Amino acid sequence: MNILKKIMTAIRGGTRELGESIVDSQGTRIFEQEIEDAQESLKKAKHDLTQVMAKEMQASRKVESITAEIDKNEGYVADALAKKEETLALEIATKVAELEQDKAQQVDAQQSYEKHIGKLKSMMEKAERQLKDYERQLTMVKTTENVQKATAAITDNFGTTDSTLMSAKESLDRIRKKQEDFDDRNLAADQLDAENSGKNLSDKMKEAGIGDTQSAAEAVLARLKAKSSKKKA
């Protein structure tokens, strides 16, 4: 089941109404059931795998010990032959033959366990992939539903006329108005800075003896002198 296709069909069919669930809850439940089943079979496969792996290890250990036994007995056969004990050598050789038969059986068992392990592992990987895929698709459904429900909650909460969901143009106007206010404030601040720096400039000029350098007292004195000389005249 391709969930995106289902979502597209639902949208095409006009299920874009807010709050209306795109995939019916029955469909979601089936998905969740499939995920649960996949998880369950994965758990079972893991259990089987550990059992088979244990059996494989046992068989492999048996093969090793039988091989060692065979080596040992082959040594004995050589020893008996060296001592010209033909009958004993034959007896030991019979034992070696039995051991070799045992070994062949164990090797067979080990190989079949190995094959089984390989099969179980690939089954598990397949189940894991399937599970991931189910989960990814369920995420699509759940996300779609969640966003629709969230949108419904937002519009219910504010109403469509509320400023929180104002039209884009209104938002732009608001942003521009705020930007203008901000620019105006910046302009005012710049002007203030300019005025302040202007004052500093006149201070600096005074210090350097440029421009209006007379002190206030000198100016008053000069004015009074001029006045009195006018009176005399």
Add this chain to the structure above:
Amino acid sequence: MNIQDYAIRISQNRTKEGFTFDCQTINGEVEVLQVEVNGMNGFPIFMTKTQSQILCIVYLWSEDEVKPEKRVEMLEMMLDTSISIPLSAYARVGNRFVLYGALSVNSNLDKVVEEVVTLNENAIDVVTAMEDFLK
């Protein structure tokens, strides 16, 4: 973290650019957190959480705000520019166009806050740039 935890932690957060946040939870069938960035003339951002994702959504405009003769051009422009917009993508929910960002539920708070601030900046740029397509 659930939506309430995010509300508390985002409210207490101050980015190194000096942004602070106003959070308000909205009750409904799913929990939604409305986040506003103080000191930014942007849009409210709506945060909601699913099993695997945190979704941050800005509602841009609705279908009926689009000039009908410019609609196809607008949709194409959205497709063409979507990948250029950092951390955000376009979508439509019902009849509203949205800009959204999706984060893993394992994202730390810094990432969520970065998403909120970036989404806000992106939304301002988008609405300004797409103004001609709107009535």
